[in-house]
Structure formats: structure tokens, C-alpha cells
Amino acid sequence: MSAAAIASRVARPVRTHLDWLESEAIHILREVAGQCQNPALLFSGGKDSSVLLRLAEKAFRPGRIPFPLLHIDTGHNFPEVLEFRDRRAEGLGARLVVRSVEESIRRGTVRLRSQSDSRNAAQSVTLLEAIAELSFDAAIGGARRDEEKARAKERVFSFRDEFGQWNPRDQRPELWSLYNARVRPGEHVRVFPISNWTELEVWQYIAREGIELPSLYFAHRRPVVRRHGLLVPVTPLTPPRAGEAVEELSVRFRTVGDISCTCPVESTAGDAEAVVAETVSVRLTERGATRMDDQTSEVSMERRKREGYF
């Protein structure tokens, strides 16, 4: 009897859309391990990188994740996210490398106009310095094509030249799932295993897998002010401006980045299932609802990406 004939008699597991995405991401992660000499996985403690970490766990089971985790600390992170980051890395027995924008400022490679300036863009400098210092030839990130129109254009294996620059006009053709991760010394690739996932699918996966996240991803009460249609969290770094009324609302974060540019949204979702339900009916994009830095110009994400941002 042929394999296909036997197969038709065995109960076939149904492959859902999430299974398909998971399988693709695992294939990509294994290609990184197979092709690259010295990769790192960018792990910030945020939801996308937590999904990435779970995928990496599954990809290499029962072995350990065969690369270190790298976090670029802007110095403006939510403390509970850093605490979560450290706890997750320790739980996995993974090596966590942290490089901070603060060090780059001390070295003089990052210059900010003021201490409270957003350090989001400055991360690119520190990231490229870390990649050079530790000779990484691949940096795996949790960016998704549905986040932003420049990201919608990016390859899964995205080449960076010796200056860490992305050239969107001349990307390597990427056919089928034949990924080309070859680089010369000093160059690297960025790899995005969850390129094809949407925000909704990320939350469905978090719910399905029971992935733990920092508590600020779920509804909690927090003082905020309304500014340019966003809810700006009131923190020592982002104090209310004159004339702004501070309100305490039930909110959650859709993305968690630098404190100085990440805003929560109103929400009553206390767990991942509830977030899924809210996500199906959102009216604003993830970045549109939450990021102050993306709104400065039509092409701000592309420009930052060209300079080495993830």
C-alpha cells in the first residue's frame, strides 16, 4: 500500500492557519541556525519577541535555543518589562546580552538633544555597535509586515551592508523558501520569522500557547493625558504638560517600546482571549494608536530602517 493510501486512513491532524504560520517560522529559525555562524535573537520582553522566543523554544526542542538573546536597552524601559525579560531568559537558561543606549551616549556615538528625548531611533546605533562588537552575522527580530508600509516591503532574510544599512531599492530576490543568508565579514542579515503574522494572529497564538507577557499588555488602571489623539502615560519621563488634565483610565499597551514614545489604548481586556476579541474590532493600527515617533513623517519608519533600525 502506498504511503498516500495509508495516510488517507490515519486520522490527519487539521492544520489551522496558526499551525501554518508556526511551521513557517520554525523553518526560518532552523535555517538561521543552519546557515549562520553567530546569530542573535532580539528579545525585548515585548509581545512579538515573546512569541519569537516561544517559536525558538519549539524549533530546537529538546535542545536549547542555539543562540544568545540580545536586548538594546534604551534606558527608558518600563521596569516590569525588564524584570520580565530577565526572568524569561533565566527560565530558559539562555544567555542574555544587554547593550544600552546609555553606553553609546557615554561613548559619544549617540547624541541627544535632551535627556528626555525619545531614544527609539538611537537604538539603531547601539544595535549596530553590539552587532559589530559581538560579530553577529544574523539578528532575528519580531517585526511584522502588517505593522507598517515599509515593513510590508521587507524580505524575511534582509541583508544589511557593512554600515548596517538596508537598501530597499536593491533587496535580494527571495523565491520560495530558499533563503540566502550569506554575508561577508562585517555584514549581517536581519531575519523576521513572523513576517507574515498579523497583530490578531500574534494574540491568537499568545492565547493558544498560554505565552506569559508583562502585565502592562493587559488592562490596568494608569494615569494618562490625552495628546494628539493618543493617551500619553504619565511617568517621570513623560510628565503632563501645562493645562493637560490627568485622568486615570483602564488601559493596556498594544506595543511596548521606549517609554517616551509608547502609548496605551483604552481597554478592559484582562487576558489574551479578551485581547483577541478587542483586536478583531480595532479601528486604528497598532502603531497608529500607540506610537508618537511614527507620525513625524510619511517615511519615518523607512528612514530609520535604512539606518539600521529593526
Next chain:
Amino acid sequence: MSLAGDLERSVLAGAERGVLRFVAAGSVDDGKSTLIGRLLYDSRAILEDQLAALERASLRRGAAGIDLSLLTDGLEAEREQGITIDVAYRYFATPRRKFIIADTPGHEQYTRNMATGASTADALVLLVDARKGVVTQTRRHLVLAQMLGIRRAIAFVNKMDLVGYAQDAYERAVEEMRSFAAPLGFETLEAMPGSALRGDMVAARGGSLGWFTGPTLLERLETLESGAEEAAAGPMRFPVQLVSRPHGGAARGYMGRLESGFLLAGEEVAVYPGGRRTRIRGIRGVAGEREIAVAGDSVTVVLADDLDIGRGDLIADAGAPPREARSLDAMLVWFDAEPLRPGTRLLAQHASRRAPACVSEIVARLDVNTLQERSPDGPASANDILRVRLSLQAPLFVDSYRDVRATGAFILIDEATNRTVGAGMVS
């Protein structure tokens, strides 16, 4: 329209809708990006802030209304020049289905990016300008789509508003398209008229094409066969990506993605190179031990015998083995600005294996206008579609691309620059 509400209900009910990946292709300015924008806009897949940004960007460019092509033309250079340079991927869902869309460039110069978008698509949406009909780039994209294994094509005869919605203009364009594409052998080849700009026949019928009785593009896309089952029907092919050597006595496992067919515990398999026979002792899925894996599943395979297997090896159906090839006849799309000359040495990447390769002969160049294969007059240049003969320094274990996509496809890498310079399909 309560599309969003229906979608919400179906997602929350956990309904699994299946995925269709399609590519929008066709000549320069025929309206691919506008069509994709229209599809997203009319199916309420655009959120409020995207819409506001779109309005601002359109205004800045002096457009009278919203320029829907800006939804996918996301790069600065694309927006400045009003053209698409690289493929954009967009995701949207209706209650019936999820879609992954690749919007590709029409310019010949960016054929590599069109091929990138088409290589993973189940279906082709081919744009044809009702005024211009089928032009060289339309033909090139039809040929490439067919070569890349897309079996279902829908020609959207666009800009009907510019020909007064006249049926004879539509029929002329369809006739041209059909007479060219018929010999290519698509499984299904359909056509419909419409206007991406005005929205006729995209998600809604509009009021101007009363003589057309077929479904709208969206209705058609929602019911098109996806081809997801095709890979499962092929012979078993499992390229090894990594070897897991767990500590503490657990058996060695071979990690990879099943690219074709089924994998069953207990089944006899052959391992290449060498063709040594063994049995599948166990299959570890991401959620634990399992009896069976289906094409597309990333799993870890444990074999009954202790063989020396590493990355790049292929575990395959013992009864339907791949072909051991030291030389290959293949169709090749050349991407690089550097011309391809016979004798050029490159690196072939095939499944999880790489082998030094030499393009020993350029047998023919395909004339995309006539579908004639001509003997090459000198080196091949970028975007040429070629029939070539490759000699390989070490054998590859291949199938014809028609039979098994994953083991019939390869890319060529220039070892000096590391650029991906060509994509090949084994004949």
C-alpha cells in the same frame, strides 16, 4: 456592509477559513497597486489612521481623490516616482477566507521582485489595461507565473472607465490574453472587466458593467481553489535542516520541514546521498509525538538506524526516489545586472543543500512575445528567461519542478558578491 461584524463573529467562533495567496501582476501602470488598494479599501481592511495617512499623502501629491496605490507603494522612492519597485505583502480576511496578497512591480527592471512575489502564490490576478491590451510585460508575467507553477489565473481587464465600459473593448483584450495564454496550460484561466479606480467589479459590482454577469473579483477570490493540498499529494521529501543531538541518551533527531507528501511512523524511507534504507521510528511535532506529518509541517524525525546524516541530506520516499543529478536541465530566470556567460561558476542552493555549479550551456532564450525558444546570441542579461544546462560539483537530489516544487526549485548565488542572481526550475 457588515463585513467587519461578520468577520468578528467568525474569528471569535474559531472558524478556520483557509488561506489563499495571490499575486497581482501585469504591465507598468495597468493598475495593480490601485486594484489591491481598492480591494482593501472596499472590504474595510483599512483602518482609520491608515486612511487618514492615505488622504494626507494623496493630497500632498495633488491627487483629486484618494490615491489607493499608495496603500502598497510604501517606499519613499515608489511614492516619489508613482511606481512599484518591490513587492508589498498585505494581509486581509473576509468571513470566508484569509488572503495574503503580493503586489508586484510591472517594470521589466524589477522582474526579480515580481518573481519573488509570484513564487509563493496559489493564484495570479493579471491586470490588463483595456485600452492597451496585452503588451510584452503582460506576456512576461504570464509566462513567469506559469513557469513558477501558478495554476489558476484571473485576468482583470482594468480601466474600463476609460473605454466607456464598452463590451467590445473588453472582449478584444480577453481574446488577446486567451490566444497568448492558452498554450501555457493554466488549469483555469478566467477574465473579468472592471475599474480599480472607480471600484467596479472589485468588491462591489458598480453600476456600469451591467452586461457582465460573472462574479466580482472578491467573490471569485473567496471561492478559488487554493492548491494547499497539492504538496501533500506528491512523493515524500524531507530535507534535513539540522541534527538535534540531545544530551542524556535521547535518540538523534533530524529537524526539517516536510516539503512534499506524508510521513508516517514505521514507513520505509531512503536517505540521500547514498540511498540507504531505514525506517521512521518516530515523528516529533512541535506539540509532541505524532503518527503522521503532512507537507508543510516542521517536525523532527527519528530513524530506526544510526546513519551519518547532516544538514543538506534528503530523506525521501523509498518507492518514489528523487533523481541524483550531476548535471541539470532547467529553466532559469536571470536577475543580475552582470550578464550570464556560459562557464560562469556559481553556488546552487537547493532545499537545504548548496553545491558549486557551473552554467555549462545556455541552450535557449525564451522570446516572451512568441513563446519561441531562440538560440542565444551572446550572454544572457537581466530578466532573461533561459533554458540552461548546469553541471554540479556534487550531486543534488532533484525532482522536476512540475512534480515537486520544493525539490525542483533552486536559486543561484554569486559567491563573490553573495547576491541571489538567478532562480531555476528543474525540467
